[in-house]
Amino acid sequence: MPRHIPDLVRQHDSWRYTKCINLQPSENILSPAVRKILGSDMAGRYTLRSNEFIDNGGAPNSYGGTRFMDEVEAEGAEIASRLFGAQTSLKPISGHIASLLLFASVCRKGDTVMSISSMDGGYDGYGSAFIPDIFSLKSIDLPFDRTRWNIDAEKAASAIRSNRPRLVILGQSFILFPYDVKAIHDACSDAGSILAYDASHVLGLVAGGVFQRPIQEGCDVLIGSTHKSFPGPQGGIFATNDEAIWKSFHRNTTWRIIDNAHWNRIAALAQAMYEMKKNGRNYAHRIQMNSAELGKQLSDIGLRCRFPELGYSKSHQLHLDPESVARTGTTFGGLSAKLEDNDIIVDTTGRIGTSEVSRLGMGRPEMKKIASLIGEALQGRNVRAKANKLRRSFVIHYI
Numbered sequence: 001m002p003r004h005i006p007d008l009v010r011q012h013d014s015w016r017y018t019k020c021i022n023l024q025p026s027e028n029i030l031s032p033a034v035r036k037i038l039g040s041d042m043a044g045r046y047t048l049r050s051n052e053f054i055d056n057g058g059a060p061n062s063y064g065g066t067r068f069m070d071e072v073e074a075e076g077a078e079i080a081s082r083l084f085g086a087q088t089s090l091k092p093i094s095g096h097i098a099s100l101l102l103f104a105s106v107c108r109k110g111d112t113v114m115s116i117s118s119m120d121g122g123y124d125g126y127g128s129a130f131i132p133d134i135f136s137l138k139s140i141d142l143p144f145d146r147t148r149w150n151i152d153a154e155k156a157a158s159a160i161r162s163n164r165p166r167l168v169i170l171g172q173s174f175i176l177f178p179y180d181v182k183a184i185h186d187a188c189s190d191a192g193s194i195l196a197y198d199a200s201h202v203l204g205l206v207a208g209g210v211f212q213r214p215i216q217e218g219c220d221v222l223i224g225s226t227h228k229s230f231p232g233p234q235g236g237i238f239a240t241n242d243e244a245i246w247k248s249f250h251r252n253t254t255w256r257i258i259d260n261a262h263w264n265r266i267a268a269l270a271q272a273m274y275e276m277k278k279n280g281r282n283y284a285h286r287i288q289m290n291s292a293e294l295g296k297q298l299s300d301i302g303l304r305c306r307f308p309e310l311g312y313s314k315s316h317q318l319h320l321d322p323e324s325v326a327r328t329g330t331t332f333g334g335l336s337a338k339l340e341d342n343d344i345i346v347d348t349t350g351r352i353g354t355s356e357v358s359r360l361g362m363g364r365p366e367m368k369k370i371a372s373l374i375g376e377a378l379q380g381r382n383v384r385a386k387a388n389k390l391r392r393s394f395v396i397h398y399i
């Protein structure tokens, strides 16, 4: 007899929403307002406005009953444009789809693209077997300095000048520190390359005005997911001040990469943009403070985080030192399983994320508690009740 779906969802929600301490850097928690909007009637509706590329036979929209959805989208795009410093679309239905839209909008078959290798923490999707393969592009890795966990800006600038790629993409799935965008921007200008920044992981920090401001620092395009450090529903954004790229983005959106853009998601994202406009700066500062503190506290209990000499991190992520984890007799996967038994959630790649605990208003004292719970769990003690109690004493902040 299959278990009842609403019952499974209720159990999931109760577990993840009231008991778990979530330290996954690719996830976040939604405000009650955003969650409610996701379940609105808009989840079952369509809108398709006419534009330069879509002709609805003279009608402004090929669907009826769209007036509120169209207003919500315009309002959300307007707030997002102010947050990111460029005209912004909320239509990409994920970070990956925003990437596809970027490639479709600026690259042609045979072009060269440069990005950070997945061996250096770059996004797997930019590997030659994935998105570049779809568009028949040549893919070259950007030089990376693993000792500083950052792009080697000098070598990257010279590689860009000699390879003259059509597109350079900054951004990583394993990201700790901001890049020297200016040096790379200057090289891209010389080489005639378009410079894009995939802020999927750090979008909440960018929106909060910390970490870095890709558009203001010289990037032509900003793309990203809206649900990692940015506390919105799962989705994506595409932002640019370049009119030709903006036009090409619109040409490539409807009926090429997407059709229905999920209007309940867009409404929920517009609400999350509003929350970030109001309180994003404090939230982003809290994340950076908590990352530095948790890095120190974990290292103090013998679970060393990488790059102590650089303050561990300027982002919402910490990277555990694999040797230090091995010394406790386990692996990243083993650590994840052990912690999950205690309602503390981390992924299996050695990343620890501070977005969600920061959104709950936790601060330095709680980072110390979390490190100590992790240490106890690693020693085989059951700390589930303590983890549940800590989680329950916090509600969502910055809304």
Ligand SMILES: Cc1ncc(COP(=O)(O)O)c(C=O)c1O
Pocket (backbone or CB within 6 Å): 026, 094, 095, 096, 097, 099, 122, 123, 125, 171, 172, 173, 174, 198, 200, 201, 224, 225, 226, 235, 236
């Ligand atoms: C840097 C980067 N870009 C893009 C993506 C894809 O994002 P999404 O899961 O929203 O499609 C990810 C996913 O983890 C990522 O880390």
